[in-house]
Amino acid sequence: MAEALIEEWNGQDVTLGEVERELARLRDASSGEGMNPHQRTSVMTHVAWVPQEWLDAAERTLEGLAERHPSRTVILVPCAEDRQARIDAEVSVRCFAIGDRAVCGEVIELRLCGSRADAPASVVLPLVISDLPVFLRWRGEPPFGESQWEQLIDVADRVIVDSSEWSDLRYDALARAFERTAVSDIAWARTRPWRVELAAYWPAIREQEVWIRGPRAEAALLRGWLGARLERAIRHIEPAGELGVRLGGEDLRPPREEAFSPSELLNTELDHFGRDRIYEEALLAVAVEAGV
Amino acid sequence: MIAVEPNPLLEGLQIRRRPEPCVLVIFGASGDLTSRKLMPALYALAFRRLLPDNFAIVGAARSPESDDEFRERMKKAVQEHARDEFQHDVWDELAAGMRYVTLDIADEAGEDNLTKVLREVDHDRGTQRNRVYYFAVPPSAIEILLREIAERRTDEGWVRLIIEKPFGTDLQSARKLNELISESFTEEEIFRIDHYLGKETVQNMLALRFSNGIFEPIWNRQFIDHVQITVAESIGIEGRAGFYEHAGAMRDIFQNHLLQLVAISAMEPPIDFTADSVRNEKVKVLKSLHTPGPKSVVRGQYGRGFIEGEEVSGYREEDGVAPDSLTETYVAAKLYVDNWRWADTPFYVRVGKRLPRRETTIAIQFKRAPHPPFEESAAEWLRPNVLLIHVQPNEGMSLAIGAKVPGQGMAIRTVHMDFLYGSAFREGLPEAYERLILDAMLGDATLFTRADEVEEQWALVDAIRAAWPREKIAFPNYAAGSWGPPSADELLHRDGRSWRRH
Numbered sequence: 087m088a089e090a091l092i093e094e095w096n097g098q099d100v101t102l103g104e105v106e107r108e109l110a111r112l113r114d115a116s117s118g119e120g121m122n123p124h125q126r127t128s129v130m131t132h133v134a135w136v137p138q139e140w141l142d143a144a145e146r147t148l149e150g151l152a153e154r155h156p157s158r159t160v161i162l163v164p165c166a167e168d169r170q171a172r173i174d175a176e177v178s179v180r181c182f183a184i185g186d187r188a189v190c191g192e193v194i195e196l197r198l199c200g201s202r203a204d205a206p207a208s209v210v211l212p213l214v215i216s217d218l219p220v221f222l223r224w225r226g227e228p229p230f231g232e233s234q235w236e237q238l239i240d241v242a243d244r245v246i247v248d249s250s251e252w253s254d255l256r257y258d259a260l261a262r263a264f265e266r267t268a269v270s271d272i273a274w275a276r277t278r279p280w281r282v283e284l285a286a287y288w289p290a291i292r293e294q295e296v297w298i299r300g301p302r303a304e305a306a307l308l309r310g311w312l313g314a315r316l317e318r319a320i321r322h323i324e325p326a327g328e329l330g331v332r333l334g335g336e337d338l339r340p341p342r343e344e345a346f347s348p349s350e351l352l353n354t355e356l357d358h359f360g361r362d363r364i365y366e367e368a369l370l371a372v373a374v375e376a377g378v
Numbered sequence: 379m380i381a382v383e384p385n386p387l388l389e390g391l392q393i394r395r396r397p398e399p400c401v402l403v404i405f406g407a408s409g410d411l412t413s414r415k416l417m418p419a420l421y422a423l424a425f426r427r428l429l430p431d432n433f434a435i436v437g438a439a440r441s442p443e444s445d446d447e448f449r450e451r452m453k454k455a456v457q458e459h460a461r462d463e464f465q466h467d468v469w470d471e472l473a474a475g476m477r478y479v480t481l482d483i484a485d486e487a488g489e490d491n492l493t494k495v496l497r498e499v500d501h502d503r504g505t506q507r508n509r510v511y512y513f514a515v516p517p518s519a520i521e522i523l524l525r526e527i528a529e530r531r532t533d534e535g536w537v538r539l540i541i542e543k544p545f546g547t548d549l550q551s552a553r554k555l556n557e558l559i560s561e562s563f564t565e566e567e568i569f570r571i572d573h574y575l576g577k578e579t580v581q582n583m584l585a586l587r588f589s590n591g592i593f594e595p596i597w598n599r600q601f602i603d604h605v606q607i608t609v610a611e612s613i614g615i616e617g618r619a620g621f622y623e624h625a626g627a628m629r630d631i632f633q634n635h636l637l638q639l640v641a642i643s644a645m646e647p648p649i650d651f652t653a654d655s656v657r658n659e660k661v662k663v664l665k666s667l668h669t670p671g672p673k674s675v676v677r678g679q680y681g682r683g684f685i686e687g688e689e690v691s692g693y694r695e696e697d698g699v700a701p702d703s704l705t706e707t708y709v710a711a712k713l714y715v716d717n718w719r720w721a722d723t724p725f726y727v728r729v730g731k732r733l734p735r736r737e738t739t740i741a742i743q744f745k746r747a748p749h750p751p752f753e754e755s756a757a758e759w760l761r762p763n764v765l766l767i768h769v770q771p772n773e774g775m776s777l778a779i780g781a782k783v784p785g786q787g788m789a790i791r792t793v794h795m796d797f798l799y800g801s802a803f804r805e806g807l808p809e810a811y812e813r814l815i816l817d818a819m820l821g822d823a824t825l826f827t828r829a830d831e832v833e834e835q836w837a838l839v840d841a842i843r844a845a846w847p848r849e850k851i852a853f854p855n856y857a858a859g860s861w862g863p864p865s866a867d868e869l870l871h872r873d874g875r876s877w878r879r880h
Contacts, residue, residue, distance in 0.1 A: 288386075
């Protein structure tokens with residue numbers, strides 16, 4: 087794969103107008119004199135809400151996205167503890183040479199300091215690309231009910247969380263977003279190989295005893311899905327590092343499908359647009375049981 | 379009857395269909411196609427885990443070779459030609475199911491041996507007697523092999539036949555072959571391959587036309603001035619004189635690839651994307667194609683010239699070519715599609731070898747703006763809008779539009795808005811053979827040509843060729859490295875048009 091040519095700019099206490107101007111300048115600078123101007127190709131605006139402790143992981147994941155989803159990426163890093171209200175920006179245009187041309191993606195990393203972190207939608211809206219979908223990846227546990235979460239889910243066409251990153255599985259709170267935006271959960275995506283596997287045991291699985299073990303979020307969602315789909319309680323669950331299922335007293339062989347990287351999992355979620363009713367049903371089943 | 383309860387666990391899973399267990403038998407396994415295209419495609423499918431768990435490949439060819447030698451040769455082919463990195467575990471899994479059979483088609487013992495090996499493979503690999511036969515062999519060998527397969531066919535498992543072009547050499551031979559096939563196989567079991575249909579850009583033509591509301595309303599004679607389709611190769615005949623002397627550009631490219639591109643450009647929207655719906659619409663176009671007369675077809679043959687700065691031989695100087703050969707290496711034609719949408723809209727098409735570069739494009743040239751309110755000089759560099767679909771290389775499309783040159787005054791120039799697959803999505807495009815082999819294993823014939831399509835293609839080609847014996851022609855008539863004979867330019871100049879500038 088061709089290596090990225092990166093043009094960068096950063097500034098403190100900037101306006102979004104400055105950010106746009108600098109992006110345009112970087113795009114110009116990235117193509118040599120007399121050469122074809124580089125293309126900006128986007129299929130979406132990708133917004134990521136990334137608390138400082140998630141920043142490294144988020145950047146690694148983003149590196150694998152441009153293959154399938156060239157986009158403008160806006161990374162919002164809240165730094166509310168810094169009391170001075172301001173936006174610091176790191177802006178880069180990353181171009182990948184392909185023949186005599188290059189395709190460029192834009193990454194805008196904004197640190198929202200002081201009160202600027204309270205109204206993130208007003209920061210994002212001027213930067214979204216018109217007429218293309220907005221995907222919001224929320225790293226870590228969302229502050230349900232707080233302004234950042236409430237504002238940004240209304241900007242996004244799809245919100246992607248990974249509930250395995252949460253200390254508390256607040257699926258009831260997440261479910262309240264279902265009527266406002268489409269929601270994906272990467273923990274749910276990780277259960278897919280097992281869902282495909284278990285579907286093959288229909289109809290015998292209706293009556294069989296099912297034991298599920300695995301990481302907390304994935305195991306809960308898999309159990310919620312099975313319970314909702316089979317319309318019966320799936321009671322047995324135990325913690326483990328990897329998902330596993332015992333059916334009718336026998337351990338099933340793990341599915342053949344290989345494990346996907348974080349970028350591949352996110353890429354897959356970025357291909358989906360509509361609401362995932364089956365996921366919503368599974369999540370509600372978990373939430374209801376937790377409520378009981 | 380007992381109602382089958384739908385599986386609630388499958389809802390929402392969107393499982394990609396995987397082929398059923400099967401054996402892929404490749405006739406012509408020692409050939410170039412197997413090494414350069416088929417094996418790399420199979421490796422790419424294995425790499426993405428798209429092959430069935432119970433799968434085997436049996437190579438069959440005349441040259442003697444052991445299973446291990448075959449595996450080793452195929453391994454080198456994959457290492458050299460595959461688009462993915464070579465992974466030993468992927469290869470080992472694929473190679474474990476590979477066998478080789480030495481097969482002289484004149485000798486029935488070879489067929490018996492193949493049957494025996496297939497039984498062993500069924501036993502060892504669990505392939506359930508399902509067979510995909512890939513005929514990467516000349517047309518003369520296909521007939522014999524078809525009879526042998528039909529004779530040995532049992533009721534167990536399914537059979538699918540992938541047949542490479544050329545399918546016959548004229549309408550009569552194509553009909554004969556179709557009749558022979560239909561004696562023992564159904565049309566659903568036949569997959570006549572035209573690898574152009576497996577290309578992403580050709581499929582994208584359907585996406586472009588039928589998923590964008592802005593194009594279809596203007597995709598007709600009212601808004602389109604004409605269509606140009608170019609299938610240009612810079613290579614010569616690459617040592618294939620034996621084949622090419624009989625085929626020429628007309629049978630090699632025009633009859634199949636080029637006419638399929640015409641059909642896809644001109645077809646009506648299918649009611650759905652199933653094999654018969656798509657092919658019904660294509661065959662309607664092929665049925666309505668005609669060329670207005672012998673003067674609307676130009677033949678050419680290349681002489682000496684230069685390609686990329688290197689002097690290359692003329693066609694008649696190539697090894698195995700007759701010094702007075704009249705085989706055409708270039709064809710240009712004006713075609714009409716006689717229907718309501720396209721009446722009087724010419725489709726100018728050209729195919730050729732030793733042209734300046736490799737390029738397959740479909741150019742839709744729209745009519746000029748009726749009354750540009752600018753001074754004539756302002757728009758002197760303005761050309762009509764052209765939607766250009768790049769089939770290969772640099773897959774993608776571009777739209778030529780008029781735009782104001784920045785600055786004082788009103789000067790208008792043509793600029794291109796480009797969408798290149800390689801630039802928009804950096805993901806590698808699948809090779810055509812990957813898609814087509816997988817579709818055949820799945821039994822999906824949408825991207826394969828049906829018997830009536832092939833026959834319509836040959837009917838047009840035969841009608842054009844029928845006039846050739848009466849024509850006196852002096853070959854060679856174009857230099858290697860040029861865009862064909864001057865008469866091809868005249869073909870368009872007579873209509874007040876010209877080939878797209880390169």
